[in-house]
Amino acid sequence: MNTNTYVYSFGAGESAGDASMKALLGGKGANLAEMAKLGLPVPPGFTLSTEVCTEFYNNNRAYPAELAAEVDAALAALESKTGKKFGDPANPLLVSVRSGSRASMPGMMDTVLNLGLNDDTVEGLATLSGDPRFAYDCYRRFIQMYSDVVLELEHGVFEEILGAHKDANEYKSDTELTAEDWKIVVDGYKRAAARELGRPFPSDPKEQLWGAIGAVFASWMNDRAVFYRKHNNIPESWGTAVNVQAMVFGNMGETSATGVAFTRDPSTGEKKFYGEFLINAQGEDVVAGIRTPRALTKAARLEMREQGLSLEEAMPDVFAELVAVYQKLEGHYRDMQDLEFTVERGKLYMLQTRNGKRTAKAALKIAVDMAGEGLITQDEAVLRVDASALDQLLHPTIEEGAVRDLICKGLPASPGAAVGIVVFDSEEAERLAADNVAVILVREETSPEDIHGMHAARAIVTARGGMTSHAAVVARGMGRPCVSGAGDIRIDMKAGEFRALGRAIKLGDTITVDGSSGEVLAGAAKMTEPELSGDFGALMEWADGARRMKVRANAETPADAATAVKFGAEGIGLCRTEHMFFDAERIAAVREMILADKEPTRIAALDKLFPHQRRDFAAIFKVMGARPVTIRLLDPPLHEFLPHTEEDCADVAKATGLDAKALLARSKELAESNPMLGFRGCRLAIVYPEIYDMQARAVFEAACDVAETGDAPIPEIMIPFVIAKKELDLLRARVDAVASEVFARRGRRIEYLVGTMIELPRAALKAGEIAEAADFFSFGTNDLTQTTMGLSRDDAGKFLGAYVERGVLERDPFVSVDAGGVGELVALACERGRKARPALKLGICGEHGGDPESIAFFEQAGLDYISCSPFRVPIARLAAAQAALSPRK
């Protein structure tokens, strides 16, 4: 029915557009058209499409030539539908002019109501409504709004005029003003506007209309809107539409009203009609919060012990119609709706519908309920829940409304909340935790030596470090709440306290850490334990049915492994072995090994480590049963295991009997300018093959041990930091030799794989050759991101913020994988690897394995599994399902 290019009419049961045309008509315009099509009572109107906006900006803020004629035609149609005429003093048509973009940008752009009023039409409105006070109230609202939005006049002037008039008459509230009062105020407004403008306030409704349309388009580029788009990744090129709609009035007396409603409870997801309304008010009044709105339903009124009648009681017919509308809309849109309505003298009008925002808890319940009701499929239910938001459901949180005595804020580095007493030292954390004391570890920053202290603590706070600092990464891995980079904290170890924003917190004081918000609070805040409802189980089951990729966890202790299994992990994708080296019993032998200048001495030191590693692996294998366990052989540069300062070397020497001078000398010798690109990973084993020999022996002996009484473990031995096939050839041959030797001696064969990490660009490029020697690839996307982008994760904090802010990078590439750059290497390595070895198993074990956006990319790349920290396994399961259900790009 639409022959226009730029303008789409709606209303009176028919529309040129529909809900599928959000890109062209914006969300509001498309849904108004859809509702009108459904026969719902929508005030008629028309939408200027987003293309007008795009052309407006492409053509130096000029409208397309056809626009004026199309608007005239649409206006004429609107007049005929309403039976009113624009600017007609006898029966004036009034309209609202509102923005409406493809994505919701609440409050960012401009709106003008009651447009079409002037000294003549206001009289017509007074006559028609029989309420001159209402008419002049509308008129003064219009002048005020138009002056602000379109004419950009100082609104202080208008407030002064109104204030002066109220003072002169000793009125306290606007409601005391009579029609005559408003007339006087309106005169004052017009004079003030003329003075500021240097010409009279525009009285021609057409001029008013074009002014408002221009202002709405211009507001697309106002600072607020630009900022909001940047932070919400909304492309500028989308543009906004403009909706021109016949006014209806909720402020025409006691039989008029305006309100908002949700078809289900947006905070709990409960299936009950939920909302608020105000009698004798315009929509803006509900939002403004000047009057307290009332509940829609009687049940809600009773529950909340409100005095005023509910809509259900006050206007039962309107309520019944509204219920029918909501049921129709929810059924039609197959999702919970957020509605806006107005009642004008007992007649219901629908002004907006859209999918309602909701809490994670509500999203889960609504999705599962709707699938149960047969409204949506189980797959659709899986797609309805934001995977990232599951975090909120999996961790203890601070009770809503609990008192929050803020000490300082840092980064929300690992979600969940915890209460405990402050300690500054990992040993002390461990000691106290052994006596069941809840402790919070507060540190300048953490290092691998703090692992045990972090495990012992209920939460971790660091003064330095970003979202991907050591503390943040390890805490997420362990599922401990963590606030990192709380820059205001100054720790004074001598005084046994930390200070932040002028306040001192002593060792032993109780604090609360909210890792989801980044807040550190004084005292013990009230906590809510997470409740995993049956809905959660149902949704995860549907997700597991829908996903293609397996989900594993990164775990290196039996406890982590058990958590992983509890959350549904199907294996371990990354068992780092270096943290095992830091245990107090072992670190001495590790250092002996590093100090050894001859192979036999080195082997003797490794022999001391062997029984420990064997026990480590056996314990993990026992937990994991017949699930695969990917064990990464030693990766970090050796200097990470040595003390660095003269003082520390002396301490270590005293404690271990090692030579302080030798320690310092070796530490200096091994020091590196860029340890990230240094002597680490398989490079260590090319030079000192005996290290991996020991680790491989420990893996196979442990596997044989466990297989004697239970499931045979499935070890997948992973060689890190490979750049050439030859490295893998050499090291794989040694692993295989160790395996043969152990199996022969134990009289038992264990199935195992040997593979590699693809974490350097060269490895990705050479994936075809490397695959010839590898049973599997596991993408180490952290290191691959560091090297591909030349970004040191530890250092990038200095500029990454500016990079995202200025739009150089869309987001932090350590959080969501850089699909265009790093991702190309991942895809290329998959392709080359699979070409060389079709059965090649492909996985990913970087931090990205728990990020839904990255998971969508990995699904496209065709990986077999993703691996993430145990607490993110449910998120990964859901995200993997959503990725599998989404159309391929």
Added chain:
Amino acid sequence: MNTNTYVYSFGAGESAGDASMKALLGGKGANLAEMAKLGLPVPPGFTLSTEVCTEFYNNNRAYPAELAAEVDAALAALESKTGKKFGDPANPLLVSVRSGSRASMPGMMDTVLNLGLNDDTVEGLATLSGDPRFAYDCYRRFIQMYSDVVLELEHGVFEEILGAHKDANEYKSDTELTAEDWKIVVDGYKRAAARELGRPFPSDPKEQLWGAIGAVFASWMNDRAVFYRKHNNIPESWGTAVNVQAMVFGNMGETSATGVAFTRDPSTGEKKFYGEFLINAQGEDVVAGIRTPRALTKAARLEMREQGLSLEEAMPDVFAELVAVYQKLEGHYRDMQDLEFTVERGKLYMLQTRNGKRTAKAALKIAVDMAGEGLITQDEAVLRVDASALDQLLHPTIEEGAVRDLICKGLPASPGAAVGIVVFDSEEAERLAADNVAVILVREETSPEDIHGMHAARAIVTARGGMTSHAAVVARGMGRPCVSGAGDIRIDMKAGEFRALGRAIKLGDTITVDGSSGEVLAGAAKMTEPELSGDFGALMEWADGARRMKVRANAETPADAATAVKFGAEGIGLCRTEHMFFDAERIAAVREMILADKEPTRIAALDKLFPHQRRDFAAIFKVMGARPVTIRLLDPPLHEFLPHTEEDCADVAKATGLDAKALLARSKELAESNPMLGFRGCRLAIVYPEIYDMQARAVFEAACDVAETGDAPIPEIMIPFVIAKKELDLLRARVDAVASEVFARRGRRIEYLVGTMIELPRAALKAGEIAEAADFFSFGTNDLTQTTMGLSRDDAGKFLGAYVERGVLERDPFVSVDAGGVGELVALACERGRKARPALKLGICGEHGGDPESIAFFEQAGLDYISCSPFRVPIARLAAAQAALSPRK
């Protein structure tokens, strides 16, 4: 004529093979076949091809089934050609069995001579030669050689037997032994061999032959050969051939002789027949050096004041024939030949010809001469000279035969030699050099602050650091000889000396540095200044005519720029701007700028730097005239400009008036875990755009200044460390704005380009997008290698040696570009860049720009230019020509 598969006969004017079949017959076999074909007097024989070797190793050391029959047939043909019979006591055929692979591997594999002798045939040989002593001497040589090579017996036993016999007879020299004596010795040898073997020494010639063939093939895999191949990049798969050839005897009395000859002088290249010979000797004797060989020509004899007659005088007919042969061979092979010949009783036999090895100087002269003679084309002449070897011609060297009093050895980090007095401090080096004192800077290692001291010094020695350490890279850039990583050196600043290998060298002592060999010598060694002959000029001119790629230099001072122009640079490919910041006058302002916490303070500090930068650029533009100058805007992380320790900060504070605490705090704040991947390059300018603004203004103002009185400069502004187009968009816009502003004010337009370095994998991957904003790409292959391979140049020394040794990497990827990995990214970036912008200018400015092997790769990748340090420009010009002349891979 050859119907065989594995065996190729030659001799008597016809051959189954020829010189083109080196891959199949090895160098020696192919050239023997070719000489026989040419009708030259070659003792007949046959060659077992390299395919036998390959199949031998592929089939578990078994020969192809057809081989025995083919050898029998070839042997029969050999018997008929020589008229002798294998094992015939009356007229025995004796043969040599020698290895011969595609590439020359001198002395690496085994040889057996005089094969076919036993107790019967030795008598025949005695009768035929009329010289029993000769016959038994041959026999004992054979037994000794065969026992060693084939039977792998202890050769000490034989030496003992001979020694005992000589002692018993009081002989001092082997020449005193008679035929009877040798007979006794031979008996002793055979008994000893039988005792060791547990069976008699093999007397069947066929058995001997197969034993020798097997030993030669086996020697392909001996440790020496394997090691040699690895170090010379010879693939194992090539295999060796085996040459079986009728023996001729240079030791049959005074009319017999053996010798080697070169068709031109291999050390000077002079066109004169050159060589040595021995009367009455076997070839091995010339090589062994027991007797002193004589000159071939009378002229040489006179020149060297030798007593014995030259071959020309002693055997004029043979000499004349040899001259004819050499002329024929040089004409045929169109290159200088290295010949082996034997004269048996007045008859000349040719045993080998091959292209002769030569010094760089000789290579140059021979190539230019031969082109002049019309023997080869100018293009061929260009291809004949090893580009890397030009280094020898461009730098002063220590005189051949000069006394070398070695203090210690390090790495040959930058070629050439220099004499000077030892200083340990850059300031002192500068001070003394200002008084024209020749100084050698000896440091633990160097840092950017030493640049001026390095410039002042004649040579640099460092105790630490590899071939690509700061010292090495900067020294090569400046053309200063440098020995890096001289690990034996211990500098004792307090004592004012360094110690190495037990010896103390004091401050002010004179030493000589040989950067080509890595040697540090005590005292002033005698030096030879480089002489650039007209030949050099001619060759470079031909090279310039043949090459496609332009050659630029990396230079950042007017002096370097002048050197670059002198050596033929066509522009500057990399003018770093950071070194300019270290000048004493400027560093204070640089530090002020870094300490500034607000933009205006930062701009004020930058304003102080501006006039210096403007002068810097103007001076360079003046030297370069209308040649393009690529200026890289500030690249290193800011902490490189700050002092790091508390002590240093205090010093700087005292000297500059800056606040010591603030310095230390800022230094700590800016410190990075991995500065290579840190806050550097264009990242600095995204956060602090005013830095690049100042630099761009200095460039354009300087260009306008210079253009007023001379050629208009062609600045090419290069933005480093880009990973996304948006960086370039933002920064390019600012550069363009500065340019417009300057040009408008100065009333002058300067043509300029804005481009970027491709030095991170993401930049290479995103080259298509980036090219939209870039006029040129310059590949920073140093950083690209670091990130693609995950190798920190400063740290990789710890394992890179082991990596090359174990064959993980073919060579140091910082010396020759890793074509398979890093190279793929270069090629891909070229392709994507050119697709997006066909006119995109492509260059390379990493260290690889001066490496011939890398240059060949860049030619294939289609770069427009290469840029290298000024002293390597001639090498790059020649290598670029060779690359252009070589067939595309």
